[in-house]
Amino acid sequence: MNFHRILLLIVMLILIYPDRAAPQQNKQEPSAAIAALIKAAELGDTKSQFVLGSYYYFGIRVFQDYAEAMKWYRKAADQGDAMAQLTMGGMYANGTGVAQDYAEAVKWYRKAADQRDTDAQYNLGAMYANGKGVVQDYAEAVKWYRKAADQGDAKAQYTMGAMYANGKGVVQDHAEAVKWYRKAADQGDAKAQYNLGAIYADGTSVTQDYILAHMWWSLSAAGSEGQVQKMAAKERDKVAKEMTPQQIAEAQRLSRRWKPKKAK
Numbered sequence: 001m002n003f004h005r006i007l008l009l010i011v012m013l014i015l016i017y018p019d020r021a022a023p024q025q026n027k028q029e030p031s032a033a034i035a036a037l038i039k040a041a042e043l044g045d046t047k048s049q050f051v052l053g054s055y056y057y058f059g060i061r062v063f064q065d066y067a068e069a070m071k072w073y074r075k076a077a078d079q080g081d082a083m084a085q086l087t088m089g090g091m092y093a094n095g096t097g098v099a100q101d102y103a104e105a106v107k108w109y110r111k112a113a114d115q116r117d118t119d120a121q122y123n124l125g126a127m128y129a130n131g132k133g134v135v136q137d138y139a140e141a142v143k144w145y146r147k148a149a150d151q152g153d154a155k156a157q158y159t160m161g162a163m164y165a166n167g168k169g170v171v172q173d174h175a176e177a178v179k180w181y182r183k184a185a186d187q188g189d190a191k192a193q194y195n196l197g198a199i200y201a202d203g204t205s206v207t208q209d210y211i212l213a214h215m216w217w218s219l220s221a222a223g224s225e226g227q228v229q230k231m232a233a234k235e236r237d238k239v240a241k242e243m244t245p246q247q248i249a250e251a252q253r254l255s256r257r258w259k260p261k262k263a264k
Contacts, residue, residue, distance in 0.1 A: 046076045214240060222255075
């Protein structure tokens with residue numbers, strides 16, 4: 001489930017209808033705004049059903065209630081709302097408000113993926129890659145990852161790079177791996193940037209270039225946290241010991257000038 005997309009939609013609605021921002025105080029007596037939303041949802045408005053489900057899921061203006069969230073998401077999903085279908089898939093995959101059921105998750109992810117929802121396409125690819133709810137099938141995973149990647153989804157582009165690098169579902173092809181890592185890295189994906197740093201430092205599938213290795217590791221360290229950040233900083237500092245002061249300065253200049261690119 002992409003919580004960022006859901007929350008963004010809710011914030012937009014609150015900005016459009018600021019009078020509806022007050023939280024509900026009494027579960028038995030919903031506010032006028034919530035009552036109006038429920039009425040619209042009951043009349044079959046899919047956006048109202050989805051938003052109401054999200055309010056219950058996150059406990060926004062109402063008491064958090066996963067079962068009630070599922071009820072409204074399902075109504076929207078049954079009418080073909082891709083975001084609701086994606087969310088249903090996530091709830092079944094994680095066992096939130098329902099018994100965990102990977103087969104049901106796959107069913108709902110597929111419905112949204114068929115509508116070109118990139119998160120659903122990526123998640124469906126992951127289900128095939130991990131053999132959850134379906135027989136493990138790397139080729140089918142690549143098929144869905146590619147659909148999302150071709151629409152500019154950075155995490156799918158990174159994953160395509162990994163699939164080509166490891167020869168999973170495709171013939172191993174390091175040049176293709178670099179291509180997909182670069183697409184994701186250009187959008188700011190820290191893992192892809194880390195891998196590009198390693199590729200340029202190693203020089204087995206590209207011309208060895210410590211300046212680019214240092215640049216990509218610096219960007220990865222700056223744009224990540226936790227283990228990825230520590231590893232990127234460590235590798236950047238390690239390769240710096242093999243570089244001249246002029247090379248380090250150039251790598252730092254490139255890092256400062258780098259800006260993320262929008263997916264095409």
